[in-house]
Amino acid sequence: MFERLGLIGCGLMGGSFALALRRAGLVRHIAGFSASPSTTQRALELGVIDTQAGSAAEAAAGADLVLVAVPVAATETTFAAIGATLGADTLLMDVGSTKRDVVAAAERALGGALPCFVPAHPIAGKERAGVDHADAALYQGRHVILTPMATSGASQLAKAQAVWTALGARLVEMTPAAHDTTFAAVSHLPHLVAFAFIDGIARQPDGQAILALGGPGFRDFTRIAAADPRMWRDIFLANRQELLAQLRAHQQALAQFEQQIVAGDGAALEQLIAQASGIRAAWHMDSFKPGT
Amino acid sequence: MFERLGLIGCGLMGGSFALALRRAGLVRHIAGFSASPSTTQRALELGVIDTQAGSAAEAAAGADLVLVAVPVAATETTFAAIGATLGADTLLMDVGSTKRDVVAAAERALGGALPCFVPAHPIAGKERAGVDHADAALYQGRHVILTPMATSGASQLAKAQAVWTALGARLVEMTPAAHDTTFAAVSHLPHLVAFAFIDGIARQPDGQAILALGGPGFRDFTRIAAADPRMWRDIFLANRQELLAQLRAHQQALAQFEQQIVAGDGAALEQLIAQASGIRAAWHMDSFKPGT
Known part of the structure; x- marks a missing residue:
């Protein structure tokens, strides 16, 4: 060809x-x-x-x-x-x-x-x-x-x-704009969160000992945090507008969980978890259908 | 025996x-x-x-x-x-x-x-x-x-x-207290973040189409979000004090990333990423040594 x-x-x-x-x-x-x-x-x-x-x-x-x-x-x-x-x-x-x-x-x-x-x-x-x-x-x-x-x-x-x-x-x-929104959400934000997650533990006095006890969930959740710093610096800055918008949406969702935990509202907390759990359990990679 | x-x-x-x-x-x-x-x-x-x-x-x-x-x-x-x-x-x-x-x-x-x-x-x-x-x-x-x-x-x-x-x-x-701090950090918080991450995307107008385009990084980062809602409701409430403390540390780390992205400070951003990336690249599961 x-x-x-x-x-x-x-x-x-x-x-x-x-x-x-x-x-x-x-x-x-x-x-x-x-x-x-x-x-x-x-x-x-x-x-x-x-x-x-x-x-x-x-x-x-x-x-x-x-x-x-x-x-x-x-x-x-x-x-x-x-x-x-x-x-x-x-x-x-x-x-x-x-x-x-x-x-x-x-x-x-x-x-x-x-x-x-x-x-x-x-x-x-x-x-x-x-x-x-x-x-x-x-x-x-x-x-x-x-x-x-x-x-x-x-x-x-x-x-x-x-x-x-x-x-x-x-x-x-x-469109380029739809692309950048989508991948800010499913790729750039997860990397940002995974990096921040590791840094947030590492700076605690017992950070190293704490990290050493991570299990299989920790391993998979943080795998992307080992990614290349320069590449991700460039991606974060190149797509900063969409990334910051997705970060705000995530921070709002985190705050909602926090609020229910502080309130000790088991029913509301279970509902928030069940929504995520149901969506993720039904998710399959490479399942995108045009028009969905 | x-x-x-x-x-x-x-x-x-x-x-x-x-x-x-x-x-x-x-x-x-x-x-x-x-x-x-x-x-x-x-x-x-x-x-x-x-x-x-x-x-x-x-x-x-x-x-x-x-x-x-x-x-x-x-x-x-x-x-x-x-x-x-x-x-x-x-x-x-x-x-x-x-x-x-x-x-x-x-x-x-x-x-x-x-x-x-x-x-x-x-x-x-x-x-x-x-x-x-x-x-x-x-x-x-x-x-x-x-x-x-x-x-x-x-x-x-x-x-x-x-x-x-x-x-x-x-x-x-x-000690029970050290245990609860450690696992609030390496297990309970990752679950909370993964649940909130899915919910934060799902509630957006194009949430379903966006989620359908997640790749291998998304798959691994969110695997724990499919976990059992009742079990995790109970864990979050049982360990709420330590979980909320870890959540605050994580939110502070996220805010630090956000600040550098807003400022467009590539050097500071790269440094934050490099710290996480270096730690995670050197991490191995089941590597805890007593006294570390």
Whole structure:
């Protein structure tokens, strides 16, 4: 389907996309670039890419598919570096966890190449980042959110839909704003809460001894608190408006629980818990149906 | 080691204890009682118990080991029902998630049998409760907290230590107060936060559609929100003082994150995240060392 993938950012997300595309027989050649030369070198050694590009622009030049899989904060610089090299039919996608900021960056930096761009966010990841953990099956069966812009080319959108579908992903389309609200709620806020939860215990005098007694519930609840600090700093700041709105909704729910505990109102407390418990017991991952 | 186990409450925790004790060859006969006759009947069918007792007192009579594995709120009634039947050398334990309330209940209800009682809290469980999920390996390698009372008999304490050790558990001794602080932090607060998190999203206009897009991080972070409403209502109320103190510490940590996000202070935000991330990345379950 594609002659040449220009992969900018050869980490877990980008590397997994390259491996999946190759395994599906959908690309002839993969040129890769990472800001860190050792990452690009390692991607070559692992067979994730075929050739090392010396810059983002060099990776993008002549490619009919370009994937930008860099930290959110580096997106605009990358767009500015590659905009002039993109062909009219090239499909450009990102994999960022926030979308309104990426759309704004594209509008500022891509110039005449704006029709090439279809913003994408695959809902997939691993606890351990880096190209060494890249996995051709990472996107299999997982949601991929596309937030097409009014400027996105029709052929680019069709190709974006086709390529993710061919990789076994489940496509969901929404506006950048709806995306940012949704993931502020189900991803960014849980990370914020998990970080704050650990910090709130750690600063207590017996914090270390207390943490050492966490069991299986603690383990799962806090797993995401081990995530990368710079990545999450950038996500929190990039989506701060929606994140703060979700945080306020959560704080209100917490205050409601607190109020019933202080009042010793067992019936009201049980009702609050039962609502959450019923919803969570019925929840299944990857169950989104368009229109729900 | 024991002639007769009186098992009061034949659910997941009690049933698993019975199976483990039997597998280790540490008991000759197990008499069981549950408030629900169908549970006692099922425990008999599954070979968890040898005979059905008609009441808690009947299960405890003549037993040299009695395990009370009932909901926290039913502990005092159970103690009152069995106190007079306990022999001087009998070991009585519970498995409750809170300890100061259980100690107070024992002091009020056990009378002359108080020396029999060694409060216990095994840090183990499963997502699905009930005797059908009882598992002889549930306590293998897991922490069991003992909070001996000044009144606990020396021989009872020695037997309690010996039996959990023989089942492969890792013993930790602490005061009831230290226990309740610790588990308010690492168990009760995470449940409260997870419940409130789900409720806070569910009440939003698009709550259901938002929840449907949760990924692996959401799945793990919210797993404990599917827990049993009555059990957690009782735990929250039984340990409310410590839980509210931990909630306040958490709310302060959340407010600190909020402040840095509002200020757009990336360096301070990264530092808060890095502290949590470093602690959680180094954390391992069942790593408690006495004296840490």
